[in-house]
Amino acid sequence: MVVPTADPPVVLGDTVVIALRRLPVSLDPTDELDPWGQRVVDDLLFEGLTRRVDGSPWGAPALAERCLVEHEGRSVACQLRPGARFHDDQPVTVADLLYSINLWIGPRGANLRQRYGLDAIKSVEEGPPAGASGDGWVRISFAHADPLVLERLAALKIVPRARHPGPRFAQQPIGSGPMRLLAQSETQMVFVRSEAIPGRAQRLELRAQIDGAASLTALRRGEIHLLPELAPTHVPRELGKPGMAARFVAFLLSPPRYDLVLYNLREGPQAGPRLRGALDQAVPHSEIAALHGEPGLAIVAPVDLDAPSPIDLVAIAEDRILEAGLGPFTPPNQAPDRETEAANRLAADLVLTELGWIDQRGQRRRGTTALRLPLSWDGSAGLATNTARALRAAWKQIGVAAPSVTAGWAYILSLLRVGKFSLALARLAGASDMDLSPWFHSRGAHNLTGIADSELDAALDAYRHANSRAERDAAKRAVAARLAALHPVSVLHAPVAVLLASRALTGLEFIDDLPRLDSLGLGAAPPVLLHASGD
Template identity: 25%
Template sequence: MARLVRWQALLAVLGILAVGGLLAQLSLTRQAVVLPVRGGSYVEGIVGTVQTLNPLLASNDAERAIVRLLFEGLSRLEPDGSVTPALAERWEVSPAGTVYTCTLRSGVRWHDGAPLTSADILYTVALVRSPDFPDPNGLAELWKRVEVEALDDRRVRFVLERPYAPFLSYTTLAILPSHLLRDVEPAALLQSDFNRHPVGTGPFRVAGMQEGSKGLSVLDLEANPYFYGRLPYLETVRFRFYPSEEELVEALLGQEVDGAFGLSSVALSRAGSRSDLVLYRTYVQACTILFLNTQSPLLADRRVRQAISYGLDLPALLNELGEPVFPANGPISPISWAYKTDLPPLQHDVDAASRLLEESGWHDQNGDGVRDRDVRSLELTLLTRDIPPERQVVARRIKEQLAMLGIAVRVVIEEDPTVFRERLEARDYDLLLYGWGQLGRDPDGFALWHSSQAGPGGFNVSGFQNAEADRLLEEGRTVLDRDERTRAYWEFQELFQREVPAIPLYYPEFVYLVSSRVRGIELTPLNDLGDRFRTIAFWYIKTQKVILGRSRPIEPYRPGEQP
């Protein structure tokens, strides 16, 4: 009996050793990893509401952001201004740069299952070109000069009047379904049921909605099963709309929503008491700029404009805002493919500024603290709007800093938008503190800086007229070769710093607060607020543990890549 017990004990020990050896072998040849899988719902809170889900009629930030999940264009704009295919599979461009031929992706379907064809592209462009189309976003300006024809169901030809290198950046125009809208007159589009029940080709489609007293209160989206690209990990996205930022913060604290975008610093401070929120920062490529009216007799001398540039202490100026911002440097976005990375930043040098003013004949002759020349004092009028409110702070700080140079500034904060537009059109100012929201697109700066745009109706609000600048801007928008365009824009940025027609100041930063249960989020600088959803296909909530063999390379999961 004792011998039997000893044998049983021995066998048990051997069994334990064998199992242990097997587990050790498995641990050497296998590894457990956690990978994202499909499932889960993300809920975002938004201040305000939406009146339309038609991308061509979207006119507020909430509408423009949401339609980015529902619709696509032929092309997609990347953060650096590059253009990549979306509904287009490929583009062919004629040697002269005036004919663009697009081949559509095969197998693309609308949310209702109908196929995408060239008829949809023709319909969308014809709609935008129609004089009866209600055009809140100024889409017709370019498209009315482009002829479009279908070569077959998948190929579309665009013919331009003249070479225009930025053309592909305009093919991000959201495409609408002709099979649902071709019988709707352009003038009647605002009343169409389509605006609340849209059908697009984007990664999500409308699943349901709840009406409130002032518009939608809840909007539910679900992953589009027909989507030609990678299906999102998230099964659904819900938007909840709130009448005020205070109520949105309460919803965050009550875990009614997972995330919120663009909260003020006060709201962020309150929301910080929810411990599971992760803060993501980025900036929007919409620059606040101090424009110098070069047609003003007081600013016609380049040395005076250079002195103003030297006289501004940009870090001190931006520190006064109370909100985080990203400093600007030159007329092109710092992440653009055309940005000159060795462009020196704005230098604060009061002594250099004073020398330039002295050289240009401006002296404080009567000791009143303001420089004079002949019988005129160096007194400038700075015009700005009352919104956004931080511009009022910037305007007053500019006044204080330039006073140190002997330059008097009268700040005019215009509350009436009509009066402001009239003064803008008449160029009734010396300095203009204003924003420009197109710096994240193609680096083409023709509208802002070419002399042909300096007159009434043009956007050259500095009145800048320089033959060399004109030549470089024309070259940059007509040649198709990326290297040649880059060279032209590098030279233009250097000329811009010498001539100082304006002083780009800053880009507004935005904060995205999202629950830590939502992972895979990556934010890049935004061309518009809808760009926060650029990588939403890779956001995930649910995960699964998988055993991988050592013979298989193990790569960390990264948003933007296949796991």
């Protein structure tokens, strides 16, 4: 389907082309978005009242002309930027602000609030704050003070009240961002810039290209400029071919998405840290990586500490693979390390025995009590089913029974919230700079594991009050170290990818380990890497 438009046809020379395995399913900012849908929404189509920036207070005005934080973050007053318009040339109004913010308030906004850490948002009303004047003001109230309130508001995108949600809004979105959707089909999405900006592409195309070899061929021919997910089968062989280093740059990316086992720390045998550690040791990481079709980072806490890092294509061409910066793609790391996993199982066996859980004919028992830890998950086919099967088989090898408890996710979540579970499968996904307080602070709104640790609380609080990038990164390291020591979760898989870009591409920077889309352009200069945590 092609969106009707009077614009001239797309010319390849002024269009940055990105090849993806699959296109975003939805571009409605209130839907549950995949990572590329989120990037398109954040970078191209929509604006929030604020945008993320790299430095305290971590948020700056965007669609708002100015924002005033009141009562230590218990409320924020923002004034709409004069002349702001949607892509259909309709003005952005206070009514649009009120409508968009109210989508996040009340029962219907529960999923949105949880996804973006905006659980404390309470109400919004029209009008200026005390001592201010002028039109276009809204005041947003929160249940408690929040030093990151401006950063959090960036997730709340403003949509036109008259057009949203509408039967086709997810496929034909109308926002106020720097680009609008020009045309789309099953295999492409083309975006055009609202106004010319020197050094930046006037058009951007997302092209669905499932075949990894075909994507590489198109990249070499100059038909596409960015290949964000090089097929693992092509690493490192294709990167070392003649001429690659002269024409392309490559980066190792570790997007902040984590498949987890959650442990209930309130009651049951798994409430003990040593038993959780034994279960973690027996996780079959190589088998789970094979299920994902990609290697994973060897990490023990769901904290993104790894910025995108350049890969040395010259070193690969010269067969200096260990110096190339390929991380888990470095041979022999690509092959499943069965010997290490067997050694880990033996270590887990020893811990269980020391804890008094004796292996009796393949079943761990302590006295008359069997070690039986039900695994809760949503029963969905494919990856979830295969992951649960792999975990249960691995734990069975150390004598731990983990029968499945399956139901719809809403019901499973209700059990997790009241602590009625032993183990559970979950996925945590968000930004590289993600405040983990809702999930791991003793008073967190989504503290499903029931963890309560003063040292961890202090590290999480330090993150929330960090005033600089150095302070924030130090707090993240402290959070990661404490989570690794306490084991409230086991990280089953943390994805890693190789991005390949043409040297004709300019303005390449990363947000949440994906390229920032609105800054890209085409030119003769090689790209410059700028690691950005905000929008």
